[in-house]
Amino acid sequence: MLDYIFVIFFMGFPGVQILVLVSSIFLAIKRNKLHKRVYGLFFPIIITMCNIWLVSIDRTELFDDALRFSFFLISFCLPMLISSTLYHSIRLYYLYKSIKWRVFPVSLCYLFGLIFHYLNTMHWEELFRGQKFMFNILLISTVIVSYLPCQYLYTLQRRKNNP
Incomplete structure (x- = not known):
């Protein structure tokens, strides 16, 4: 599966990223x-796709997959x-002008999701050694940190509409 993804994104670089962002x-x-x-679903969907691709890598060919994965990640x-x-931080800042102080924790959650994904990719090699617990955690x-802002914004909007 990673071979097809690698070919699609290699041929479409940087067009695929620009197309997804513009759309x-x-x-x-x-x-x-x-x-x-x-409700800020673009970031969690992208991070879920990246994590699914991270899990679906064939771990039998270590060297080839490591090179493909590094290129795909970068x-x-x-x-x-x-x-x-950045898109969600700017978008939510202008969308929720009256409650700007609530945008900061949402942006912070997105940043933590990005950091957790980066740490997850660093522990990707530990799967080869059989240490799958840290990778799963x-x-x-x-996933939890990236979907928390969506739930928070949805609850905030429901409370605002139904006092």
Whole structure:
């Protein structure tokens, strides 16, 4: 599976990243014109995709997969995660102007999700040594931390609409 992903993103570099980012900005602007709130799902979806690709790597060919994974991480995962973190921070800052102080913890959660994903990729080699516990803990914490802001913004909006 990683071979196909590697070929797709190698041929589409940097077009795929730009296409995903522009389409998400277009959808966010369109939803903003409809006065609907965006709950920050772009970052968790991207980080979940990166973690799924991290888990689905064939671990039989260590050297080839390590090179492919490093290229995939540097060329796709990290730029997409950093751009989605910045995008959500800026978007939420302008969307929730009246409660700017609540945007800071949301941005901080996105930053922690990015750090957990980076730590998870650092522990990727430990899977070859059979130490899967730390990898699973970091994977679960990445998912929890990345989806917390969405739940927080959804609850905040529900409370605001239903006093």
